[in-house]
Amino acid sequence: MRGVALLDKRRRGFLFNPPHASPLRHAQPTKDHPLQRRVTFDNRLLPYLLLAPQVAVTLVFFIWPAAQAIWQSVHLQDAFGIRSEFVWFENFTHVLSDPNYLDTLKVTIVFSVAVTVLAMGVALLLAVLADSKIKGARAYKTLLIWPYALAPAVAAVLWMFIFNPDIGSFGRALRALGYDWDYRLNGGQALVMVIMAASWKQVSYNFIFFLAGLQAIPRSVMEAASIDGAGPVRRFWTITFPLLSPTTFFLLVVDMVYAFFETFGTIHALTQGGPGKATETLIFRVYQDGVVNNDLGGSSAQSVILMVIVIALTAVQFRFVERKVHYA
Amino acid sequence: MKPTRFIDLVPHIVLIVGVLIFAYPIYVTLIGSTWDSGTIGRGGLPLWPGGQGAANYAQAWAGEAGDRAMYTPVRTMMLNSLVMALSIALGKIAISILSAYAVAFFRFPLRMAFFWLIFITLMLPVEVRIIPTYKVVADLGLINTYAGLAIPLIASATATLLFRQFFLTIPDELLEAAKIDGAGPVRFFVDVVLPLSRTNIAALFVILFIYGWNQYLWPLLVTSSGDMETIVTGITKMIGTGESANDWHIIMATTVLAMLPPVAVVVFMQRWFVKGLVDSEK
Numbered sequence: 103m104r105g106v107a108l109l110d111k112r113r114r115g116f117l118f119n120p121p122h123a124s125p126l127r128h129a130q131p132t133k134d135h136p137l138q139r140r141v142t143f144d145n146r147l148l149p150y151l152l153l154a155p156q157v158a159v160t161l162v163f164f165i166w167p168a169a170q171a172i173w174q175s176v177h178l179q180d181a182f183g184i185r186s187e188f189v190w191f192e193n194f195t196h197v198l199s200d201p202n203y204l205d206t207l208k209v210t211i212v213f214s215v216a217v218t219v220l221a222m223g224v225a226l227l228l229a230v231l232a233d234s235k236i237k238g239a240r241a242y243k244t245l246l247i248w249p250y251a252l253a254p255a256v257a258a259v260l261w262m263f264i265f266n267p268d269i270g271s272f273g274r275a276l277r278a279l280g281y282d283w284d285y286r287l288n289g290g291q292a293l294v295m296v297i298m299a300a301s302w303k304q305v306s307y308n309f310i311f312f313l314a315g316l317q318a319i320p321r322s323v324m325e326a327a328s329i330d331g332a333g334p335v336r337r338f339w340t341i342t343f344p345l346l347s348p349t350t351f352f353l354l355v356v357d358m359v360y361a362f363f364e365t366f367g368t369i370h371a372l373t374q375g376g377p378g379k380a381t382e383t384l385i386f387r388v389y390q391d392g393v394v395n396n397d398l399g400g401s402s403a404q405s406v407i408l409m410v411i412v413i414a415l416t417a418v419q420f421r422f423v424e425r426k427v428h429y430a
Numbered sequence: 431m432k433p434t435r436f437i438d439l440v441p442h443i444v445l446i447v448g449v450l451i452f453a454y455p456i457y458v459t460l461i462g463s464t465w466d467s468g469t470i471g472r473g474g475l476p477l478w479p480g481g482q483g484a485a486n487y488a489q490a491w492a493g494e495a496g497d498r499a500m501y502t503p504v505r506t507m508m509l510n511s512l513v514m515a516l517s518i519a520l521g522k523i524a525i526s527i528l529s530a531y532a533v534a535f536f537r538f539p540l541r542m543a544f545f546w547l548i549f550i551t552l553m554l555p556v557e558v559r560i561i562p563t564y565k566v567v568a569d570l571g572l573i574n575t576y577a578g579l580a581i582p583l584i585a586s587a588t589a590t591l592l593f594r595q596f597f598l599t600i601p602d603e604l605l606e607a608a609k610i611d612g613a614g615p616v617r618f619f620v621d622v623v624l625p626l627s628r629t630n631i632a633a634l635f636v637i638l639f640i641y642g643w644n645q646y647l648w649p650l651l652v653t654s655s656g657d658m659e660t661i662v663t664g665i666t667k668m669i670g671t672g673e674s675a676n677d678w679h680i681i682m683a684t685t686v687l688a689m690l691p692p693v694a695v696v697v698f699m700q701r702w703f704v705k706g707l708v709d710s711e712k
Contacts, residue, residue, distance in 0.1 A: 141602040142537045143615040152532035153544050156525040159585040164551045167562035174562070228448045231441040238442075244700065245449045250707075251692035253644035253662045259669065259685055260455035263462060269678060271458070274473045302452070307707075314708050363557040367646035371666040385557050392561040393651065401561050408558040416553050 174402035193403035210383040214361035220301035221357055225308030233316040250306040255367030257303035289380025292373045296381050300365045308353050315349035355419045462682035470678035490683040501668055504684050507661040511643055517580035518642030519635050522589050530593035531619055552587040556648055564651050578652045596630050633706030636699050640692045661688040
């Protein structure tokens, strides 16, 4: 639930399709007053009252905890949590020089890249096929979008029902074929399991956005290319894929954020970060160090590192959106 | 009729394989929920339904002890999940529509400062600030309460941005006409802005309900008693370490019940769901 990348797609759709007969359509925000209406109410107190609930929640549950995390990340508490000492970046150097943390970082990168590539690749293939003029396209769409409703942890449980070496049909079949399948003992297999379960759940989300992106591509361009003798594969790589690039880029960022943060449930339900630390991602480690091991300074330093990663991803996304607006 | 060539069938084959990959795990779970734990535990689950369905669901719903352990009744967990999901969805919509109204329809000192303050929450997902947020909630005495489950998750820049963007499309003439007729800001909000926002509210509600229902890390932290367990975290606690001797029949029935509300929302409110998803990511 972040990002703004689809702004320009709506505009593109708006240009090529005649606008619906709605008076509101004509009043799109323009460059003259992008952030403020011309006519407003004059009221001293009311706007502050209207803002109060959201600002209160934001201050208490967002800004204050984030500030706490930053404060704790540069302090060291004694064993009883009574005194704390300012230690500059000691927590950070401690965290970043810990070979375990670097292993966790490596796992996170492998996991995130694999989930992103798998979810986007499969979704793009299915979206292109479901967008073509084939019978039953609507039914396929309905049957492909509902996994969005599943919680990451529930997706993990479903995969366990199938690939568990004791009770799962596929898990047992693999063993019956003589393959030593047990993701509870083998780290590599555990990583494959969490990658599959996490991307399985994310395909439908990517599918919805790719489909929206495909539907915004004007048919006339495709028809012209078709008349010029370009085959379907060539049309895809020279027209569809470049025109989809805003959607692709947007999904790239969203999927990375998903893999970094929202897959906590998948990993917690399926492997608990194990065996060993084979499926421990950065977010899982924050939980492990902060909640289970009660290391506040270290966990806070890790939280701050994560915040920097989210801010970087969001900033990249916004820069890209600005650039797109210039093209449009 | 044109003869069907094999090449024309390829898209259908790929799409059907795709549909099956997504449907198969659900099918297995549905079937599993109608057999006894012994059959599932031995790994001999057939591909057709068994006769234990009604008994399994009744057992899960009422929280009767399984062969191995006691569980929180599914009806309690469903109620907790429902209260959490509804509070998050309705709470988010309420506070963001009000703040968006303030930012869009009024000119006042520090307007942009407030806007940025709200905007910055985009960059602080609950996962990166869990420990300190947990501490705040604990200090406020909200552990194991519905308020503790929902309120920290209801501030959202996305919903505010969506409403603000929509409000900017409401023509100035409408506002001028209302002013001439003597309508104040409250009247204008209730009689004009709210009715115009109906579709946006519905679309947002679908997305936020699913978001709330599927929360995992936060409920795991702020609930410690069985009475406050939500259904998604409840399932993984039932599974434990995933030994073969588990009450699999209850676990599978619970999983089916956990999926039911959000899947129903997506399937029956598909139009709003897609709109809400695409709009709220703008």
